[in-house]
Amino acid sequence: MTIKLQAFKGIKDVCDAKETQPPYLREASNVDIDDEGKKVSRRPGFGAAFVAGNYHSLWPQRPTPSGLMLGVTGTTLRIINPGGSTTIIRSDLAPNLTMDYVEVNGQVYYSNGQVLGFVENQADGIFPTISKLGGSRMPAGQIIEFYEERLYTIQGGRATYSEPWDFGRTALRKNILQFPGQITMWKAVKDGIYCSFGTQTVFLQGAQPSQFIIIPVSDYAAVRGTVVKFDASLVSSNTPLQGDAVMWYSDKGPCVGLQGGLMINHGMTKYNSPANLVSGAGIVRKTTKGFYQSLTILQN
Numbered sequence: 001m002t003i004k005l006q007a008f009k010g011i012k013d014v015c016d017a018k019e020t021q022p023p024y025l026r027e028a029s030n031v032d033i034d035d036e037g038k039k040v041s042r043r044p045g046f047g048a049a050f051v052a053g054n055y056h057s058l059w060p061q062r063p064t065p066s067g068l069m070l071g072v073t074g075t076t077l078r079i080i081n082p083g084g085s086t087t088i089i090r091s092d093l094a095p096n097l098t099m100d101y102v103e104v105n106g107q108v109y110y111s112n113g114q115v116l117g118f119v120e121n122q123a124d125g126i127f128p129t130i131s132k133l134g135g136s137r138m139p140a141g142q143i144i145e146f147y148e149e150r151l152y153t154i155q156g157g158r159a160t161y162s163e164p165w166d167f168g169r170t171a172l173r174k175n176i177l178q179f180p181g182q183i184t185m186w187k188a189v190k191d192g193i194y195c196s197f198g199t200q201t202v203f204l205q206g207a208q209p210s211q212f213i214i215i216p217v218s219d220y221a222a223v224r225g226t227v228v229k230f231d232a233s234l235v236s237s238n239t240p241l242q243g244d245a246v247m248w249y250s251d252k253g254p255c256v257g258l259q260g261g262l263m264i265n266h267g268m269t270k271y272n273s274p275a276n277l278v279s280g281a282g283i284v285r286k287t288t289k290g291f292y293q294s295l296t297i298l299q300n
Contacts, residue, residue: 007037012270024270034291044288051084057099061108068108070119072099077110079122089124090117098225098279104146109167111153116140118167127168136172138162147188148207154183157197161209177209185222187229187246187257194246194257196222201250203261215261220251223277226296230284232258234292249273249280249296276300 010033012024020026030043053073058080061067069080075095079087093099097112107125109118116138118125130137139160141153151167153160159177163169181198188194192205194217201222203215232245235256246257253267267273282296 010270013272032287032289032291032293034289041289051080051086055080056096057101057112059099059101059108059110061103068119068122070099070101070108070110072112079119087122089119090115098142100142100144102144102146102151104151104167109144109146109151111140111142111144113142113155114140116144116153116168128166130169135163135169138168138170139172143183143186145186145188145193147193150209152186152193154186156182159183159186159195175209177212184224185227185248187227187248189229189244189246189257189259191259192261194222194227194248194263196248196250201255201263203257203263205261217257217261217263218250218252218255218265222248222250222255223298224279226280226282226298228282228284228294234284235264247282247284247294249277249282249298251277254294254296274298274300 010025011028012020013026031040032043033040055071055073057072059070061069071078071080072093075093076091077089077093077099079089081087093112094114097114099110099112101108101110107118107120138151139153139155141155141160143154145152149164151162157179159179160170161175163171179197183195183197185194185196185201192203195202195204199221200219201217203217204212205215206212227246227248229244229246232241232243235241235245241258243259248255250265251273253265253271253273256264256266277298277300280296280298282294284292284294286292
């Protein structure tokens with residue numbers, strides 16, 4: 001029997017193999033499906049390494065390739081220059097700790113759970129001195145984010161926020177939000193923050209921490225390190241979307257979070273997610289074929 005496929009909707013393996021019907025595919029490896037679902041093509045292979053060395057925690061400033069690119073190798077945080085050379089920003093890092101980044105008004109803030117700093121004019125910046133009565137130094141975090149005039153750092157189940165527009169200073173007696181479980185995602189859109197901890201994901205709606213309204217989003221968690229912010233206009237919708245959106249990989253597959261706490265799970269009814277996921281990394285990119293896709297690397 002010959003089956004002629006005129007459209008492709010990707011993988012679907014949640015049902016028995018004999019029950020997987022066109023236009024779904026049971027398996028697909030190293031192929032792309034175009035936006036219209038009309039064409040399956042082989043993905044390009046690997047190119048030459050852009051920079052020598054064992055790097056992790058890469059971060060590209062948008063737009064690339066003209067923007068700043070940062071990465072960690074060994075105990076150093078470096079700028080990766082367009083020609084492949086590097087500039088050392090700092091060289092006192094603990095090895096193998098993942099670095100997180102956020103850009104605010106042209107400055108790139110970074111933290112890996114032990115250090116907190118920022119890059120300004122392609123050099124390591126210096127936070128203003130804090131007087132004894134002026135508060136406390138902002139602590140480092142495994143996750144770092146900016147939202148509504150404040151910098152947030154996340155350590156375990158604790159979220160600490162800075163004073164407005166003073167990102168190196170906080171008041172530890174009051175500028176803390178505590179959650180019942182390790183926070184694995186903290187990413188902002190226009191009107192709130194997507195937060196995942198323990199076995200759930202919520203949306204913190206409101207402009208300031210004292211105004212947050214907790215909106216439950218799902219009863220499963222985001223995988224640490226997989227969240228990425230992108231332009232909401234790239235999401236397929238009957239009504240054009242605007243502003244920021246975030247995408248992450250969860251225990252139940254890939255999810256997109258929009259303004260207002262609206263979450264879309266793109267894979268829960270289609271394919272089985274790998275088990276025991278620990279961490280990962282994700283990007284949204286424009287391919288050489290001209291369409292946009294998300295790419296996630298997972299570790300279990």
